[in-house]
Amino acid sequence: MNLVTGASGLLGSHIVEQLCRRGKPVRALVRKTSDLSWLRTQPVELAYGDITEPESLTAAMPDVQCVYHAAARVGDWGPWEEFQRITIDGTANVIRAAQQCNIKRFIHISSISAYGYVKDRTKEAFDETTPLGQNLYRWAYYSRAKATAENQVWEAQRRGKCAFTVIRPSWLYGERDRQTLGRLVRSLRSQKAKLIGDGDNRLNVAHAANVAEACIEAADKEIAIGQAYNCSNDGFLTQRQFFNLVAAACGAPPVLRRVPYRVAYSVAFAMECFYRMMGFSKPPLVTRYSVWLIGRRCFFDTTKARQQLGWQSTIPYPQGIEAAVKAYLKSCGETA
Secondary structure (H helix, E strand, O other), rough: OOEEEOOOOOOHHHHHHHHHOOOOOOOEEEEOOOOOOHHOOOOOEEOOOOOHHHHHHHOOOOOEEEEEEEEOOOOOOOOOHHHHHHHHHHHHHHHHHHOOOOOEEEEEEEEEEEEEEOOOOOOOOOOOOOOOOOOOOOOOOOEEEEHHHHHHHHHHHHHHOOOOEEEEEEEEOOOOOOOOOOHHHHHHOOOOOOOOOOOOOOEEEHHHHHHHHHHHHHHHHHHHOOOOEEOOOOOEEHHHHHHHHHHHOOOOOOOOOOOOHHHHHHHHHHHHHHHHHHHHOOOOOOOOOHHHHHHHOEEOOHHHHHHHHOOOOOOOOOHHHHHHHHHHHHHOOOOO
């Protein structure tokens, strides 16, 4: 039995899908308030609970041999207390429950954002030896929480009560994306989207199904125990290429306008300050995290995952982006 936390989310749902395709039994930890419409189409067992409720975790773990922990507080906006409660404390709860139930393997979904705001590097990529939590500014809640949660995993690994592997995805896209694809499509269709910088920087973007395959490969390999893997790209893709592939898929014109990186970053900082001062719960139109995510000139190497796990992205960018956008439009009752 394989237990997946965050099973109704983007990556969690693709881990469920890939496990089912391989004929592996799956138990999905879900909240009763979650959208379960897609999960109900899959041959999975539903376990109602929450990573913030320890009792529900131990109740979901009988007969489980591998936990895929994909649940976290997603997004770069919101009160720190939510990131602490869900991403950090929630991860501690899942680790503790797995240890109490003698789970053999634990696949923890971290993020390349856990590295923090590493300096731009155009000629050399960052690998898994890069330290976590670099240059975190005051409101970098998502990155700070992911780094802290991952460090909890390494501490548990040192205690030796469970075999852990960490997967560090990048910006994910794919079918069932409820976070970023919709905002991007709306921005492109309204012609408000702009390239940050010259648009020729290489993006760290991966299809959720490809990352899910890496997670499953890691769970099946002894060499992966105690290791971290960047799973952060499906080949070569620039910011301009990504925007224009999404634009073509949703019937929007190509993105031609640009804004300097420093200008975009400064505007984002000013907007964050204003929104924090006013106490707005919704995020501003642009944040420093989103500017950095799109416009940064640093790249994360995936050689280790490809060599040790035999990981190969099976869904290339042109087909994956088109399918993801069409799935989003279909969910909204629209067409390109």
